[in-house]
Amino acid sequence: MTQKRDIYFQFKTNIQKDSTESIYLKDIIELYCNEDIRDFIENIKVPSTLSEGNSMVVYAIQVIQLINQHIDGVRVHHLGEGKALIEPRLSTGAKRPAFLTGVMVFLSVMIVFFGAALAVMYFHSDVDMNEAHQNIYQFFTGKSEDRPLIVSIPYSIGIGLGIALFFDVFSVRKRNKMPSPLELELYRYEKDVYSYIRDEEEKEGTT
Amino acid sequence: MSKFLCAMVGFSGGLAVGGGIAAFFSALGVVTRLIMLCGTEKYHKLYPISILLGSLCSTLAYFLDIQLNTSKVLLIFVGCLMGVFVGMVASALAEVIDVIPVLSKRLGLVHWIYAIILAMVFGKVCGSLLFWLVPNFYK
Numbered sequence: 001m002t003q004k005r006d007i008y009f010q011f012k013t014n015i016q017k018d019s020t021e022s023i024y025l026k027d028i029i030e031l032y033c034n035e036d037i038r039d040f041i042e043n044i045k046v047p048s049t050l051s052e053g054n055s056m057v058v059y060a061i062q063v064i065q066l067i068n069q070h071i072d073g074v075r076v077h078h079l080g081e082g083k084a085l086i087e088p089r090l091s092t093g094a095k096r097p098a099f100l101t102g103v104m105v106f107l108s109v110m111i112v113f114f115g116a117a118l119a120v121m122y123f124h125s126d127v128d129m130n131e132a133h134q135n136i137y138q139f140f141t142g143k144s145e146d147r148p149l150i151v152s153i154p155y156s157i158g159i160g161l162g163i164a165l166f167f168d169v170f171s172v173r174k175r176n177k178m179p180s181p182l183e184l185e186l187y188r189y190e191k192d193v194y195s196y197i198r199d200e201e202e203k204e205g206t207t
Numbered sequence: 208m209s210k211f212l213c214a215m216v217g218f219s220g221g222l223a224v225g226g227g228i229a230a231f232f233s234a235l236g237v238v239t240r241l242i243m244l245c246g247t248e249k250y251h252k253l254y255p256i257s258i259l260l261g262s263l264c265s266t267l268a269y270f271l272d273i274q275l276n277t278s279k280v281l282l283i284f285v286g287c288l289m290g291v292f293v294g295m296v297a298s299a300l301a302e303v304i305d306v307i308p309v310l311s312k313r314l315g316l317v318h319w320i321y322a323i324i325l326a327m328v329f330g331k332v333c334g335s336l337l338f339w340l341v342p343n344f345y346k
Contacts (some may be wrong), residue, residue: 011318051212102332105319108310109326116327117334134283139268142276144234146275149339150279156335160328165291166298167324181240184322186308193312 005074007041007067011060011084014194019050019088025066028084029059037071044070055087057201074076085198120159229255236300237292273289294331301327 017023025031033041044066049056061080067076073101089144130181133155137148168180179187194197232334233236238254258279267273301307338344 041275074289101316104314105316105322108314108316108319109322112277112307112310112323113326113330113333117337119345120334121338124335135269135285137282138274140275140277140282140285141279142274147339148282150282151289152339153336154283154286155290155293156332156339158287158292159291159294159335160332161287162291162294162296162318163298163324163328163331164294165244166237166295168244169321169324169328182307182324185302185305186312186317186320187306189305189312195264200336 006033007031007037007074008079009063009080011058011081013084015086016082017048017050017086019052019054021084022046023048023050025063028086029033029063033074037074041067041071050086050088052088054086055197055201057083057198059087067072083198083202085194085201086198107165156171225262229258232258235296235303237295237299240295240299290335296334297331 009031011029012027013027015025023046024042025044025046028046031038031042046058046062046066060082064076064078067074133148133151134145136151137143137145167182227280236301238258242248307320307323311317311323316323
């Protein structure tokens with residue numbers, strides 16, 4: 001009989017809520033328990049300090065306290081991470097008008113476009129790519145040429161191809177679902193931000 | 208004796224530069240990325256040999272004034288391959304600095320990230336073509 005009163009829970013990851021919504025336990029935890037009390041536990045309200053632009057941290061201890069306040073004589077077991085971060089749902093896309101996104105896309109695309117163009121010129125002047133191409137021309141044909149365009153033009157196209165290959169723009173290997181380095185980098189960055197905020201909130205909470 | 212010393216200095220310099228090139232290649236991860244893309248993990252031992260031969264050949268050609276007298280068509284392939292490599296190095300460098308993920312995240316353009324990459328691709332190609340085709344861009 002005592003076994004039936006055991007409750008196991010685990011925090012969900014990437015929890016996002018609107019700051020005006022109230023938060024229930026079902027939003028933040030995965031639960032394993034006896035079916036007749038599941039509904040009751042899942043609908044316990046969590047006191048929220050969430051506001052626009054301010055995330056909150058929920059500790060496993062708080063969850064155990066909450067459940068024990070509402071039901072007597074249960075044993076709550078916690079698995080995995082000891083705390084979870086609840087982020088206010090970002091208004092990106094929802095609130096921002098479409099044309100603004102368009103402007104943003106246009107601007108950043110322009111920055112990257114001209115930046116890349118400038119950077120490649122910097123690089124060519126810096127390493128004296130012109131002389132290198134002249135040398136290659138002489139090496140293969142035996143004649144010297146001031147503007148070896150027959151090397152330079154394929155080379156320029158090759159640069160574009162190389163970048164596209166590196167970031168897997170054409171998705172040559174979609175089949176095996178390998179993440180491209182860019183997706184990895186984005187994932188790592190988001191994870192870093194997530195754990196930073198979580199730990200920072202914890203610090204604020206203790207002081 | 209002085210000749211021996213010269214040889215020693217040259218040899219050590221070559222060791223340092225060779226080590227530097229190998230470290231540069233592996234730090235940027237261009238070759239690993241290439242292996243991953245082509246699915247040629249089985250033959251990974253060929254790649255270091257290829258790097259070695261490539262740098263050795265170019266060094267020899269540079270110092271010994273070798274000339275091949277081949278047709279110009281070969282140059283198109285050589286130029287293209289060199290371009291692909293430079294493009295990969297450039298994007299590996301850009302990736303190390305983390306510009307694009309941070310930029311797209313900050314501006315909320317994560318879904319548009321491939322548009323940004325394509326902009327980079329065309330930017331590089333246009334910049335490079337401008338550099339080579341417009342007179343007075345280089346001396």
